[in-house]
Amino acid sequence: MKIYVLSLAAVMTLAPAVATTMEEGTKLAQAMKNELGGVLWPTFYNEGPMAALHTCHEQAQEIADNHSNKNVTVSRISHRSRNLDNAVPDYLAEQYQQLFDAYNDSNGNLTNTEFKTNNDEQVELIAISTSTQCLACHGESIDDALAKEILRLYPNDQAINFVEEDMRGAFVIHWSQSR
Numbered sequence: 001m002k003i004y005v006l007s008l009a010a011v012m013t014l015a016p017a018v019a020t021t022m023e024e025g026t027k028l029a030q031a032m033k034n035e036l037g038g039v040l041w042p043t044f045y046n047e048g049p050m051a052a053l054h055t056c057h058e059q060a061q062e063i064a065d066n067h068s069n070k071n072v073t074v075s076r077i078s079h080r081s082r083n084l085d086n087a088v089p090d091y092l093a094e095q096y097q098q099l100f101d102a103y104n105d106s107n108g109n110l111t112n113t114e115f116k117t118n119n120d121e122q123v124e125l126i127a128i129s130t131s132t133q134c135l136a137c138h139g140e141s142i143d144d145a146l147a148k149e150i151l152r153l154y155p156n157d158q159a160i161n162f163v164e165e166d167m168r169g170a171f172v173i174h175w176s177q178s179r
């Protein structure tokens with residue numbers, strides 16, 4: 001029995017389970033989502049949407065930065081962005097559009113794509129869908145005071161009139177080197 005255990009350990013050392021970039025990317029996106037959700041939702045339910053709006057305004061970018069390092073960046077983009085910094089950059093436009101079409105054609109089942117940039121850098125895009133809770137700040141009927149405050153903070157806001165299940169945007173996981 002002992003020999004069996006040892007040989008199994010040897011096999012595992014020789015062939016470690018290497019996560020695919022897709023798995024790694026999904027994990028990184030999930031970690032950012034969890035951290036942002038971990039500050040947004042308690043504020044939303046305890047103090048209301050206005051307080052949560054300010055929390056998101058103050059912390060969303062910082063949280064994305066905290067999940068990025070010199071090897072990989074994690075961010076969120078959208079074809080209808082609230083923060084202009086989150087607009088779809090030109091170099092991702094084609095792939096984003098393809099993901100958007102695939103997401104819509106598959107009724108939201110197809111959510112991931114991976115590809116290499118012209119510089120041979122690995123990128124994952126993971127679609128973000130709209131759920132009921134998002135509608136308070138991104139939906140068709142936003143409370144007047146909240147809508148006013150959104151426009152004060154984001155004069156170029158385009159991130160309204162989404163309905164449930166719409167693709168709201170995407171996580172971008174961008175590795176600085178070829179993988």
Ligand code: HEC
Pocket residue numbers: 044049050052053056057060061076077078080081082083084086128129130131133134135136137138159168169170
């Ligand atoms: C309390 C209001 C509020 C709620 C609820 C909310 N958001 Fe947002 N959302 C914001 C704000 C504010 C920003 C801009 C953050 C920034 O400055 O980067 C934003 C930005 C985003 C972005 C980045 C792209 C962009 O438009 O700037 C995505 C994607 C997004 N939200 C998706 C969602 C999803 C999905 C949900 C529901 C699960 C949700 N949001 C719920 C307020 C909200």
